[in-house]
Amino acid sequence: MSIEAIKKNMYVELTYAILDAQGEIKERVDIPVKYIHGRDSGLFPQIENALEGRAKGDRVEVFLTEHEGFGPSDPNLIFTDDINNVPPQFHQVGAEVEMQNDRGGAKKFTVIKIEDGKLTVDGNHPLAGQTVQFVVTIGEVRLATEEELKSGVTQDFSVSGDATVH
Known part of the structure; x- marks a missing residue:
């Protein structure tokens, strides 16, 4: 063979x-x-x-x-908000949040940082x-x-x- x-x-x-x-x-x-x-x-x-x-x-x-x-990291896909504006189930680093844009398209974001009452999510690919x-x-x-x-x-x-x- x-x-x-x-x-x-x-x-x-x-x-x-x-x-x-x-x-x-x-x-x-x-x-x-x-x-x-x-x-x-x-x-x-x-x-x-x-x-x-x-x-x-x-x-x-x-x-x-x-x-x-x-691809390059797009800073427009990184958002920080007051943690009180975010549902409790997303209050941990690594949590995944699905968000929709104004055209109805969905995108997954990952919580990358929680600090000083602020929560940051990133929609870029982790790499x-x-x-x-x-x-x-x-x-x-x-x-x-x-x-x-x-x-x-x-x-x-x-x-x-x-x-x-x-």
């Missing part, structure tokens, strides 16, 4: 970890995610390109700048404004079936903070 190298129309399973600039693991996905290589996978292009030609068991490391990854490292371990690699090519097997590569890994 030959080792299958990743190329277009291959079914691929992988696990990954995302590390910050200090090497701290910010997110880890140990349940294999599946995609069809070269078919609008939802992966960041730099990651998909780095996987090209690789095989099961390979470990691939990819660094993404803030512009290649989760916005940072260079990150993806450490990807390749699992199963094989030719995709006709059904997988039709259905697009791809899954949502969402990571914490409502951003998609693409």
Whole structure:
């Protein structure tokens, strides 16, 4: 049996970890995610390109700048308000608050600070404004079936903070 190298129309399973600039693991996905290589996978292009030609068991490391990854931090998505104006269930750092804009669109914000009677929420992805490292371990690699090519097997590569890994 030959080792299958990743190329277009291959079914691929992988696990990954995302590390910050200090090497701290910010997110880890140990349940294999599946995609069809070269078919609008939802992966960041730099990651998909780095996987090209690789095989099961390979470990691939990819660094993404803030512009290649989760984007710059937008100060317009950070709000501070008097804690008394915020429902009690959100009075803890890490609590997630869903807010709507005037057009009815919803966005998740995370409480990042409580200090001096003020509560601050941030709607940026937690890794916005940072260079990150993806450490990807390749699992199963094989030719995709006709059904997988039709259905697009791809899954949502969402990571914490409502951003998609693409």
